Amino acid sequence: MTEAAILSPEEQLVEDIAGFTYDPLGYAHYAFPWGEEGGELAHASGPRQWQAEAFQEIGEHLQNPATRYQPLMLARASGHGIGKSAFISMLIKWGMDTCEDCKVVVTANTENQLRTKTWPEIIKWSNLAITKDWFSTTATAMYSNDPGHDKRWRADAIPWSEHNTEAFAGLHNERKRIIVIFDEASNIADLVWEVAEGALTDEDTEIVWVAFGNPTRNTGRFRECFRKYRHRWKCKQIDSRTVEGTNKEQLQKWVEDYGEDSDFVKVRVRGIFPDASENQFIPSGLTGPAVGRVITEAQVAHAATVIGVDPSHQGKDPAVIYLRKGLHCRKLGEYPRTTDDVWFAKVIADFEDLHQADAVFIDYGYGTGLKSVGDNWGRAWTLIQFGGGTSDPEMANKRGEMYKSARDALKLGAQLDSQDLADELSAPEYKVRLKDSRKILQDKEEVKELLGRSPNNADAYVLTYAFPVVKRQRIPGQREQQGKAITEYDPYA
Template identity: 35%
Template sequence: MSALVEIAAVVERWRRNPAAFVREALQARPSKQQEAALRAFAHPGARVAIKSGHGTGKSTLMSWLILWALCCFTDVKCPVTAPTAHQLQDVLWTEVRKWGERLPSLWRNELEVTTDTIRFKSCPSFAVARTGRKENSEALQGFHAGNLMFFVDEASGIDDVVFQVAQGALSTPGSRILMAANPTRTSGYFYNAFHRDRDRWTRLTFSCLESPHVAPEYAREIAESYGEESDIYKVRVLGEFPGASDLQFIPSSLVDAAAGKHLSKDQYGFAPVILGVDVARFGDDRSTVAIRQGLYGNILWRGRGVDTMTFADKVATLWRGHAADAVMIDGNGVGAGVVDRLRQMGFAPIDVQSGSASALRNCINKRAEMWWRLRDWLRDGGSIPDDEDLRADLTAPEYQYTVKGLVQLEKKDDMKKRGLPSPDLADALALTFAVPVASRNAGAFERRTADDDYDLFAL
């Protein structure tokens, strides 16, 4: 085999595996966080968003991928942007120069790095730096190539108008984009990638606590100076968005404490098995089935575009498979079809009307009551999976008090006006609190009146 054929085979392997390129061509050892991002970006059409604490190596990651793109592809263009020239030239371009020196001589001798471009002397492909300011909204516009790869550093600081202008180029078939930032803002294109538009993105979080590139002393110093509950700690250490407004119904701290506890429902064999079923109203909503037994909670199934008959069959299968004592379904609107179908099949689902009267005197309706009980359950030690979508859903709704002092949860339509998706996963879990279930008796349920004791909700 000739040397050229061998080189072509190596490049082809690197093209499919950016992590192999980093390890072999650059002699670098990516962290587990960086490795996950490298895998995600390997696929044509990749959309990768990374929220990160300070110093986890996100700019290094971008420099690796820029060099990977130029070394492994022909007809490639890499528009690179950041809010400031400092971030582009003093940080990112410096990283490219440093790692470019480690390339094998075949590529290193061809590499040419100027103030705003990176290219190989004998190749038309290039990476170009463009500052992404509002007055420079064309930063990501007008690029055309067989392989387009966009890189956005400190994306939280990029004005939305820059992304809006870039939509044409970003829609090019097979184009890829990687954007990363300290998550300082709770609005904008970057924030929406983790919330309203989350299904379009591969979303990663680089916490300092899990990064080998960050000294443990850093997190301790931030915690001592500002507190672990502070927004500065969330953003700079955990790589999480700052806390929402005082109107947030379920605090992020409660959700963080509940996520990933690894409790098992087998620990709560004495407690009833309850399924909550939220039925999608619109095309971008998700039909969802949640389970709760004691302090154990989980999402069993989620999906879009499923009709009510098919979804009813799915619920029936899960009902039998988990020997549920009660299945509570949002019977509003299209949910009524699922309730009716299950009754035709011989089941006895509980039809929950979220707008009906609350059994709690401080809540305006059943929906506010269910979420109130869900919040109390989390405070009492409830466990949920470490699921980014479920986290977002639980912390999304705001609340207010009516003129009579009753708690009113934010409507889904109002959430959509704020750019947030329907909190379907959290709604399904909240539905498990609609009616108390008296005892563990597979396949049956017993309703209680509003005046009965509700201690079972603390299980």
């Protein structure tokens, strides 16, 4: 070999790393100091088995020209301690090292998780790598030291919010590489998932989207990766007891204390979605089977007909009207927000007359104008304050009381008319108020951020449980005198 052909150590390193462009497992073995005495990885000879399998899956996808430019989406639900953050960190370092101008976005269930756990682990593994001098790291970013590339060749920690989706909406990197990381993905809002999907449209681009976490919630997009969207996601559920390096003694104590089939063990050990999220008030195990359940008219002929109205006067949230008759329900309509109380009151009155409703309950928040119009027409509509008092000793307010009544009805076999309604009913979690041990549900804004939409369907539906309603006796040909008055009023005549 001539002197000119001899590569410097740095040039040799660049050539070696380039050889792992489509081989993340080979890169992981090469780039990190496994088994090095006195080092942080002295105890290990390489990635754990599940990590190696995931790296192989990514490598096989990219090595195949037929799949290379199709988005690869990996979802892993697992118990505690399996090394999710280590895998994420190695994946990011491989992606950055082996593709010029690679773009990475990392988010997590909370900003605290992202700042104090996920990102520090990424920095740690970056510093362990043989290529640690190739990139600079800060508290929120990793970027190339190659002059002129620091804005394009980078990884960023982005806290998610339904009001801060720009970083995901702008995640494009055509003909290069994109890596999207969702850590502790169960509690990332559906809207963020939807916006992130916009990054999957770039042509001739290597795209890897990884969603990992403990399966703490049995609703939401992470859950649906393993169910509704399983045809698009490559999913695995990992039992912590099968993974090298986990604390088997502690895991076994949990199994003995709580039971193999308990939700606690399912989430923290087995990597299985629970029957009910830890603090879920209405379990998905109740709402799921209720969707599509058939309740015939004959079965509810004896029951009162109740209408619930959730108005909307601001933002993009729609107004929703629901009808319930015993265990049967159906959505009567959804309308863009409006300040025209007369028009919307006419819509409600028409439904009341058409279905011979025995009661109409309207959310107090934006319903006062509707109530006033209805009073002028002789309608006996009732305003309900979600934050108002309750006689139920278990719940902290009227909202909780109504959700509890809906839950009780589902236990009796109530039917739900859509998956959207089911998801919204199961979304709120609860906490126990210290001063009186009553349960209080997450407020509407928190649920809205989690779902990526306002739970107007659920609120309109639970309004039908505001108070017990008795079916009124109606005499054919006789106009109603109690509860409401028939009116021929046309607001636009």
